[in-house]
Every structure is written in structure tokens, then in C-alpha cells.
Amino acid sequence: MMVRRKIACMLIFSLLVCYAVGQNGSNNPDSLLHIKEYPFIIKDSPPSLFTMKQFNQNYLSLYRLSVNELNRAVSPRVSALIQVGMSLITIPITHEEGHRAILTTNHIGSVSNPFFNENLAAYVKGVSDQTLIQLRDTDLPTYIRLHTAGLESDYSLLLSESSLLNWGKEDFNVLGMEFFMRKLNLIAYYFTVAVNRDIELEEEKNELERDIVGHDVFGAIRHLHQPDMPFYRYTQSKDLTTEERRFAKRVGWRSLLNLIDPLLITKTGWEMKNGCRVNGSLGYGMSPFGDYIDEHIWLKARRFNSHVYLRQHQNKVRWFPALGIQMSDIVLTENLKTVFSLHGWMQPEKLDFTTSRSFAGGAVDGKLQYKFPVSTRSRLSAMSADLGIIAKTKGFMTGEAKLDAHLGWYLGLSVFME
Structure with a gap:
């Protein structure tokens, strides 16, 4: 659910950066002359419309x-103002689609209502209490992820935008405003829980008209600590125990790590002596069993682009390390290139919030692209x-639909335009 106080923050922030982004629009006279690639995913795995990855990729293009x-x-200045309006509309859409995608992947129908209602809140609705109770009681990690999936979607989009900007594949006067406002939205949502700000909503009498989870973060925190509690969707800060409020402060303050990003001052990297360019950032998000901190490095080289990350998951009792690398734009022949990613992780056994036991897992993701x-x-x-x-293997992977082990394929097309 997205709520009204964030809109005011986003508007104030956008006014501050509007002039900067507008001025930045003319900093590269050739920026609109090179060929740009716009990828689309037609069929993802599982084959449902839409997975989180599919919706985000198609939206971004x-x-x-x-x-x-x-x-x-x-x-440039008029464009920046219009982009503010676009972001105020599209950010709630992609956020709510993140929630809906988790339901669709688990064969649960729902209705996305991303346009603000009379309470200035955006909903995913149409799901009965009994359906949500069954999901909670049979698959708690997925139920927790249902709460945080909108923020996970925002974070995944920010990483995709960071790659495009750091690799020089898109211009700041195109993605700058979207990046600024989405980053602010992500931090604002998390940080409100550190100061115990409630959304001041009451559950609708008709359960099918209720948002599926209420406040994403408060709901996730309470169900992590009390998975057997009496069912109630709209958790508020006053409902949290002392221990849960401590966890909420941990989430809120750690979310400020997302501010450590040179792209926020329009810096797309530092040139190295060998002609490569490197940039980095920190990141933070919630997972189905707690939260995580990321360290990211992007490298733009002559023959390829790469993105490396280190991740530290934490549940209630201990840390669990993870890492990954993406190699992009590797040319095999004149018309054939590839992208591949490797990921490895330690995560808590059964994706449990309270265990110290762990298991090892990972993923490999590859794409071949033939150009005509x-x-x-x-x-x-x-x-x-x-x-x-x-x-x-089994495990949480940002932006991927399945928590269980999974083998799948996806089909897409890319458009190249001058």
C-alpha cells in the first residue's frame, strides 16, 4: 500500500531536483544520437501475466x-516537470504490481488498484481473509514477501536503472527524475516505521475491498515475530510489541543506506587509467526472513559491462552472506551477444526468521540475443x-518469482533506436 504523506515528500524533493535535471538535459549534445536498446519480455517463467521481472522490464523500456x-x-525544464507527473502515476503502479505478481505466481487472483482512493492510498484487493490466512499458515515466507514485494519491485527497478546509467546506456535527462523519485519513495516508506508513523486507515467492512496487507513494513514485522497471531491486515505501530518496534527502528535507520549512491548527485562513475569507468553504491531492503544490506560495484569496460554485489542477509539471530555478478554485452559474433549472471547465497533453513541454521544455494541466469x-x-x-x-535452488532472489528451486526460460525482443 502506498500512502499520502509520501506524496508530499516526493513533490518537495522533485521541485528541488527539477532544475538540476532540467539543466543536465543539455550536458551531452550527442546523448540522443547514439543507438539505444529497449528490451521487452514477452513470456517469462512461470508463464503468468505478469511476473515482477516481466512487468518491471517492460515498464522501464x-x-x-x-x-x-x-x-x-x-x-529540458518542461520535460523534467512532466516527468515528475509521470513518476507520481507510475511509481504506485509498479509498486502495487509487485504485490500482485506474488499472488499471481501462487495462483491467487486479485485486483490492482494503483490509483489513490479517497484516503490517498493505493491498493491490491479482491482477496478474502481465508485465502490470506491459508497462505500465511502454509507458506509463511511467501506471505511475508507478499508484504514487502512492492518495495522489492522498487528496489529491483532502481538496480536496473543504476546499471543503465552507470554503463552509459541511458542518459540522466531520461532516467534521472524516475531514479530520484523512486529512490526517495523507497527510503520514505521504510523510514516512516523508524518514527512510528501510522497510516491511520481502518479495515473496510467488505473484506474484498481491503488492501491485501495494509502497511507493508508494519505488517511484515508483526507477522515475522508473531506468525500465529489473530489475523488482521492493517497493522499500525501501536499494535507492535517493544521487540517489534526495535526491529522497526532497525529497518527505518538501515534504509538510509540507500542514500549512499553517487547517482543521487548525478555522478555516473570515475574513470580509470585503462579507460574503464567504475561506480558503486550501498542498498537496503527487506526479505521473507528479515532484511539485507548490499554493496554494489558497476564496471564499464571496452568489451563488456559488469555489476558485482555483496549482500548480508540478517534474520532475528544471525547474518547470512551472499554475492553475485552480472556480465553484460559480451559480443560473440557480429549479431550475437550474451548476458549472464551468477549468484550464490547462504540463507536460513526453511527461510525462517528465528533459526541459526543455514543452507547454501545459488542461481545462474543467461540470455542470448540475436540482432536483425x-x-x-x-x-x-x-x-x-x-x-x-x-x-x-531454493532461496530468495530479488525480483525472481519463485522461492523454491526453479528451472525456467523466458522469451523476449529488443528494439534498437537512434
Whole structure:
């Protein structure tokens, strides 16, 4: 659920950065001349419309296409103002779709209502209490993830945007405003729990009209600590125990780590002597069994781009390490290139919040892309067929639909435009 106090924060922040982003629009006269790639996922795994990864990827490509055309039509400052309005609409949509995607993956129907209602709150609704109780009692990690999936979706999009900006594949006058506002939204949602700010909503009489989880973070924290508590969706800070409030403060203050990011001051990296460019950031989010802290490094090289991360998961009793690397834009032939990722992790046994036992797991994700040149008089220069495969063990992986072991494939296409 997204609530009204964040809108005011987002508006104030956007006014502060609007001028900077508008000025930045003219800092690279050739920025709109190079060929840009816009990937879309047609079929993901599991084959349901839409998985979190599928919706986010398609949204991001459509957003970039729209703003690139907008920048051609209007001045940088006007474009920045329009982008503020776009973000106020699209951020709730992608956030709520993150929640809905978890339900769809688990064969639960729902209705996304991402446009603010009379309480200035956005909902996913249409799910009965009994359905949610059954999910909680039979698959607690997925039920916890249902609470935090909107924030997980926001975080996944921020990582994708960071890669595009740090690798020089998109311009700051296209993604800057979206990046700033989404980052602020993420931090604001988490930080409100540190100061015990309630959403001041009462559950609707008709259970099908209620949001599925209420306040994402308060609900997740309470169910992590009290999985057998009497069922109630709209958890408020006053409902939390002393121990749960301590955990809420941990979440809120740790979320400020997301501010340690050079992209927030429009810095896309530092040049190295060998011609490579490197950038880094810190990140924070919640998981189905607690939370995690990330350290990210992006490298832009002549022949490839890479993203490396270290992650420290924590449940109630101990830390669990993880790491991963993505190698992108590796050219195999003139028309064929590949992207692949490797991930490894230690996570708590049964994804449990209270255990000290752990298990090892990981994932490999690869994509082949074959490009077909297009001879037209338009700015469309090429298209490609994209085929990907992912194999993962049991475990939480940001943006991926399944917590269980999974082998799947996905099909997409990419559009290349000048």
C-alpha cells in the first residue's frame, strides 16, 4: 500500500531536483544520437501475466522510449516537470504490481488498484481473509514477501536503472527524475516505521475491498515475530510489541543506506587509467526472513559491462552472506551477444526468521540475443530475438518469482533506436 504523506515528500524533493535535471538535459549534445536498446519480455517463467521481472522490464523500456521522445519535443525544464507527473502515476503502479505478481505466481487472483482512493492510498484487493490466512499458515515466507514485494519491485527497478546509467546506456535527462523519485519513495516508506508513523486507515467492512496487507513494513514485522497471531491486515505501530518496534527502528535507520549512491548527485562513475569507468553504491531492503544490506560495484569496460554485489542477509539471530555478478554485452559474433549472471547465497533453513541454521544455494541466469538489422527510413535501426534461461535452488532472489528451486526460460525482443 502506498500512502499520502509520501506524496508530499516526493513533490518537495522533485521541485528541488527539477532544475538540476532540467539543466543536465543539455550536458551531452550527442546523448540522443547514439543507438539505444529497449528490451521487452514477452513470456517469462512461470508463464503468468505478469511476473515482477516481466512487468518491471517492460515498464522501464516503455518509460525510456516515452521520455526520449518527450525530450525531443520540449525543453529540458518542461520535460523534467512532466516527468515528475509521470513518476507520481507510475511509481504506485509498479509498486502495487509487485504485490500482485506474488499472488499471481501462487495462483491467487486479485485486483490492482494503483490509483489513490479517497484516503490517498493505493491498493491490491479482491482477496478474502481465508485465502490470506491459508497462505500465511502454509507458506509463511511467501506471505511475508507478499508484504514487502512492492518495495522489492522498487528496489529491483532502481538496480536496473543504476546499471543503465552507470554503463552509459541511458542518459540522466531520461532516467534521472524516475531514479530520484523512486529512490526517495523507497527510503520514505521504510523510514516512516523508524518514527512510528501510522497510516491511520481502518479495515473496510467488505473484506474484498481491503488492501491485501495494509502497511507493508508494519505488517511484515508483526507477522515475522508473531506468525500465529489473530489475523488482521492493517497493522499500525501501536499494535507492535517493544521487540517489534526495535526491529522497526532497525529497518527505518538501515534504509538510509540507500542514500549512499553517487547517482543521487548525478555522478555516473570515475574513470580509470585503462579507460574503464567504475561506480558503486550501498542498498537496503527487506526479505521473507528479515532484511539485507548490499554493496554494489558497476564496471564499464571496452568489451563488456559488469555489476558485482555483496549482500548480508540478517534474520532475528544471525547474518547470512551472499554475492553475485552480472556480465553484460559480451559480443560473440557480429549479431550475437550474451548476458549472464551468477549468484550464490547462504540463507536460513526453511527461510525462517528465528533459526541459526543455514543452507547454501545459488542461481545462474543467461540470455542470448540475436540482432536483425532493419532497413527503414525511421530511427529504428535493428530488432533482436532474446532467449533466456534461469536455474536456481531454493532461496530468495530479488525480483525472481519463485522461492523454491526453479528451472525456467523466458522469451523476449529488443528494439534498437537512434
